Amino acid sequence: MDYLLNLVASGLVFGSLYGLVAIGFAVIYKTTGVVNFAQGEVMMFVLYFAWMVGSFVDAPLWMLLVIAIVFGSLFGAVLERLFIRPMLGKSQFPIIMTTVGLAIMLRGLVPIFWGVDSAPIEAPIKSQLWQFGPVFLLGDQVFALVVFLLVSAATWGFFRFSRVGIAMRAAAHDETAALLMGINVRRLQGLSWMIASAVSGVAGVCYALIIARAPDMWHIGFQAFPAAILGGLDAPLGAAFGAAVVGIVASLSEGYIGYGLKEISGFIIIIAILMVRPYGLFGEKELERV
Amino acid sequence: MRTGHAVESYDRLIALSTNPVTWAWTAVLLAGLVMLPLMLSGPMLAMMTSVLIAAVGAIGLNVLTGTTGLISLGQSGFLAVGAYACGLLIRDLSVPAVLAIPLAGLITGLASLLIGIPTLRLKGLYLAITTLAASFIIIHIIKHAAALTGGPFGLRIPQVTVLGLPIGNGPGMYYIALTAVVLVVLFVNNLMRSRSGRAWVAIREHDIAARSMGIDIARYKLLAFFVSSTIVGIAGALMALQLRFITADVFGLFLSIEALAMLLVGGVGSVAGAVLGAVFIVFLPEMARALLALFTSAGETGSALVFEIRIVVTGALIILMLRLEPDGLMGLWRKTKRYWLQWPLPV
Numbered sequence: 269m270d271y272l273l274n275l276v277a278s279g280l281v282f283g284s285l286y287g288l289v290a291i292g293f294a295v296i297y298k299t300t301g302v303v304n305f306a307q308g309e310v311m312m313f314v315l316y317f318a319w320m321v322g323s324f325v326d327a328p329l330w331m332l333l334v335i336a337i338v339f340g341s342l343f344g345a346v347l348e349r350l351f352i353r354p355m356l357g358k359s360q361f362p363i364i365m366t367t368v369g370l371a372i373m374l375r376g377l378v379p380i381f382w383g384v385d386s387a388p389i390e391a392p393i394k395s396q397l398w399q400f401g402p403v404f405l406l407g408d409q410v411f412a413l414v415v416f417l418l419v420s421a422a423t424w425g426f427f428r429f430s431r432v433g434i435a436m437r438a439a440a441h442d443e444t445a446a447l448l449m450g451i452n453v454r455r456l457q458g459l460s461w462m463i464a465s466a467v468s469g470v471a472g473v474c475y476a477l478i479i480a481r482a483p484d485m486w487h488i489g490f491q492a493f494p495a496a497i498l499g500g501l502d503a504p505l506g507a508a509f510g511a512a513v514v515g516i517v518a519s520l521s522e523g524y525i526g527y528g529l530k531e532i533s534g535f536i537i538i539i540a541i542l543m544v545r546p547y548g549l550f551g552e553k554e555l556e557r558v
Numbered sequence: 559m560r561t562g563h564a565v566e567s568y569d570r571l572i573a574l575s576t577n578p579v580t581w582a583w584t585a586v587l588l589a590g591l592v593m594l595p596l597m598l599s600g601p602m603l604a605m606m607t608s609v610l611i612a613a614v615g616a617i618g619l620n621v622l623t624g625t626t627g628l629i630s631l632g633q634s635g636f637l638a639v640g641a642y643a644c645g646l647l648i649r650d651l652s653v654p655a656v657l658a659i660p661l662a663g664l665i666t667g668l669a670s671l672l673i674g675i676p677t678l679r680l681k682g683l684y685l686a687i688t689t690l691a692a693s694f695i696i697i698h699i700i701k702h703a704a705a706l707t708g709g710p711f712g713l714r715i716p717q718v719t720v721l722g723l724p725i726g727n728g729p730g731m732y733y734i735a736l737t738a739v740v741l742v743v744l745f746v747n748n749l750m751r752s753r754s755g756r757a758w759v760a761i762r763e764h765d766i767a768a769r770s771m772g773i774d775i776a777r778y779k780l781l782a783f784f785v786s787s788t789i790v791g792i793a794g795a796l797m798a799l800q801l802r803f804i805t806a807d808v809f810g811l812f813l814s815i816e817a818l819a820m821l822l823v824g825g826v827g828s829v830a831g832a833v834l835g836a837v838f839i840v841f842l843p844e845m846a847r848a849l850l851a852l853f854t855s856a857g858e859t860g861s862a863l864v865f866e867i868r869i870v871v872t873g874a875l876i877i878l879m880l881r882l883e884p885d886g887l888m889g890l891w892r893k894t895k896r897y898w899l900q901w902p903l904p905v
Contacts, residue, residue: 303683354881360682361629362880365822368631368815369876376870380863490694493687532698535691542688543676 270402275523276516277400281409281478282491283515284416288471289492290499290507291423292464298440298502299460302352302363306371308489310347310465313374314340315472316382319389319481329391329411329477336469344465348458356457371486379483386482394477412474419467420508427504436460440502491518494534498541500551510549572751591736595729604727604800609840610735611796614742616820616832618789621746623818624827625755626782627762629686632673633817635693636787638700638809640666640794645713645804646706655720659738659795666791667784674783678776693814700806712805715798725799735796739833742789746829749785758782762827812869819872822879825888834887839872846871 289307296304304310318336321327327335351370355363396407405413427433439446439453447453475485492511499510514534522530541548565571575581595603615637622628644662647653653661673692677685700707707713715725723730749755757778760768769775798804816839824835846867883890 303687351877358884361623361627361826362884364629364683364686365818366877366880368818369873369880371873372812372815372869373873373877376866376868376873379866380870490690493691497687528698528702532695535694538691539676539688539695542680542684546680546684 271523272520273401273403275519277403277405278409279516279519280512281405281412281515282519283495283512284412285471285475285478285488286492286495286515287416287508287511288419288467288474289488290495290511291419291504292468292471293492293496294499294501294504294507295423295460295464295467297496298504299436300352300356300457302367303501304461304464305364305367305489306347306374307464307468307492308486309371309374309378310340310343311468311472311475311489312378312483312485314343314465314469315476315481315485316378317343318469318473319476320382329393329473332389333470333473336473337466340466340469341462344461344463345458347465348461352461353454353457371489375483375486382483384483386480388480389473389476391477408474408477412478415470415474416508419470420505423467423504423508432456432459491531491534494538494541497538497548500548503548503550506548506550574747574751588740595732600727603729603732605840605844607727607732607735607800609837610732610739611793611800612817612820612840613739613833613836614735614796615790615793615817616824616836617742617746617829618786618793619817620786620821620827620829620832621749621758621789622782622786624821624832625750625762626758626779626786628779628782629682630689630786631686631811631814631818632689632691632693632696633790634809634811634813635689635696636666636670636790637794637797637813638693638696638806639669640791641798641804641809642700642707642713642794643791644795645715645798648715648718649713655718655725655799659720659792659799662795662798663788663792666794667788670783670787671780674780678779690811690814693809693811697806697809707806710805712803713798715802715804717802720799726802727800731800734799738792738796742792743829743833746789750829754778754781815876816872819876821886822876823886825886828888831886831888838887842871842875843868 289311292307292311293304296302296307314336317339318332321335321339322332325331347370351366352363355366391408393407393411396410398405398407398410425433427437435446435451436456436459438449439451439456443453471488472481472485475481475488491514495511495514496507497510498513499506499508501507514537517537518530518533521533522528565576570576594606598606615633619630619633622630640662643665644655644658647658647661648655673689677688680688701709703709704711718725719730720734723734725731725734757768757773760771760773761775761778765775797808801808820835820839821832822835823838824833825831843864847864850867879886885892
């Protein structure tokens with residue numbers, strides 16, 4: 269029983285990392301209809317930049333988060349303006365391939381700029397040990413969980429209550445009608461990239477805190493895919509919930525079935541989900557008209 | 559150069575090419591390719607062999623992605639199936655290599671149906687993600703089925719011959735690959751002007767319209783999956799024969815992206831474009847290195863980060879091609895030709 273609970277807890281910790289990236293996927297998909305295959309790479313790039321700036325001023329953890337959020341939103345805006353906006357209105361294939369091209373460019377640029385070595389990020393919070401009943405968690409794991417919950421709540425509140433969030437939902441629902449109501453849809457699309465990149469920056473900080481900063485961090489982008497698909501690509505909160513499920517399933521399958529299943533269980537979930545409910549658990553079903 | 563194009567009979571409309579000039583140039587190209595091993599040194603010949611193998615793989619992917627419009631990010635998984643099938647057939651079952659290559663293609667084609675059938679309803683984005691997931695699963699199985707595939711220790715293929723031609727990195731392998739390319743080009747070009755080829759294009763252009771014209775979408779999509787993966791499996795088998803030692807790490811995600819880059823650079827949807835793209839992408843690292851050497855003395859910065867530079871250049875190339883010339887090199891060629899024919903009239 270204790271083993272099970274500990275597996276669930278560690279699954280939730282990883283799920284929260286996946287979830288932060290998956291929220292990024294969902295925010296972009298919801299407003300622009302683009303799946304950003306470069307989400308994991310954007311996370312890596314933003315984290316490396318924040319870490320570089322942070323190590324100049326010897327920044328504490330909270331400041332690292334602030335730098336990641338600020339640089340992340342700037343970086344997102346630049347990426348959207350340079351790469352995605354000129355491609356809007358084209359068919360699915362060129363847009364997917366643009367983000368794929370962006371992904372491998374960032375993947376190569378990080379080791380060129382910052383080297384191939386990996387190193388953990390040090391913070392006093394890492395040495396704390398928290399106990400919840402039979403479950404033991406390290407301070408950085410609790411930190412990731414709390415950040416994940418906060419970001420999920422903020423995302424929900426943003427889409428539910430803020431003017432901009434409601435405008436984004438309107439634009440996602442019917443772009444033309446939103447335009448006619450005076451919503452600047454283009455600006456919203458840029459904003460969604462800013463939000464997604466900032467959230468990925470936060471994800472990067474949590475990831476580097478728990479594991480390490482390394483030039484293969486982008487892998488988590490693929491781990492977050494199943495989460496986003498499971499929850500529904502156009503539902504940010506659904507993606508967060510999907511991430512928790514995928515994290516727990518990954519952790520349990522590795523704990524009980526066999527080593528190495530952690531990386532692969534998500535992809536098995538993807539294939540199963542796409543066969544049964546391609547629009548995810550919480551996504552809206554797309555109707556296709558001739 | 560001919561200036562008009564009119565055909566008077568159905569036979570001529572569906573002929574491979576009605577133009578004697580095209581046939582003549584193809585013959586010249588083929589003769590040049592056959593003579594090539596006499597002129598090139600070892601490493602260059604090995605590179606040309608890689609180009610030919612990549613061309614087979616790109617033509618295979620083109621059937622699925624270019625012609626039928628089903629985006630696949632799982633190319634590397636199918637290449638791995640073909641390579642391992644060929645290697646195991648030769649090593650464990652002592653099948654003659656000349657049979658092992660088509661058999662490996664067939665096995666890959668059948669394996670692709672496992673993924674093709676459940677994903678029939680999907681298209682565009684979701685299919686891309688599913689094929690990506692499938693390739694990760696395939697690589698995972700290969701890595702962990704150590705009893706069969708050698709797992710992390712890889713698979714070594716004994717020195718065998720294909721109809722007397724030795725495999726490995728030599729003129730023999732070059733001729734094997736060249737034969738494969740010629741056969742595959744002929745096969746696909748013929749297929750494209752058959753009922754199936756036209757059905758695939760119709761599905762790509764508008765699947766609902768195709769359905770209402772009486773095209774059985776499920777059947778032709780599966781056929782595209784099967785044909786494409788069979789050709790890709792043959793490319794994988796050739797890779798195994800050229801490398802003679804394969805591990806699962808050879809078939810990384812980057813291989814899938816590179817294959818799509820070949821289509822984008824050459825021109826999506828045409829066999830000639832796929833071949834052009836394969837040539838371009840395989841030589842790209844060499845070109846990048848030469849370019850770097852111009853700016854830095856003897857290219858010392860590039861030596862440690864060769865792979866990183868390669869993926870950055872490939873990524874930039876994908877984005878630039880999509881932005882500036884979405885129809886690829888073939889599109890550029892068509893534009894040039896039209897400009898030339900119409901001059902001085904505007905195109």
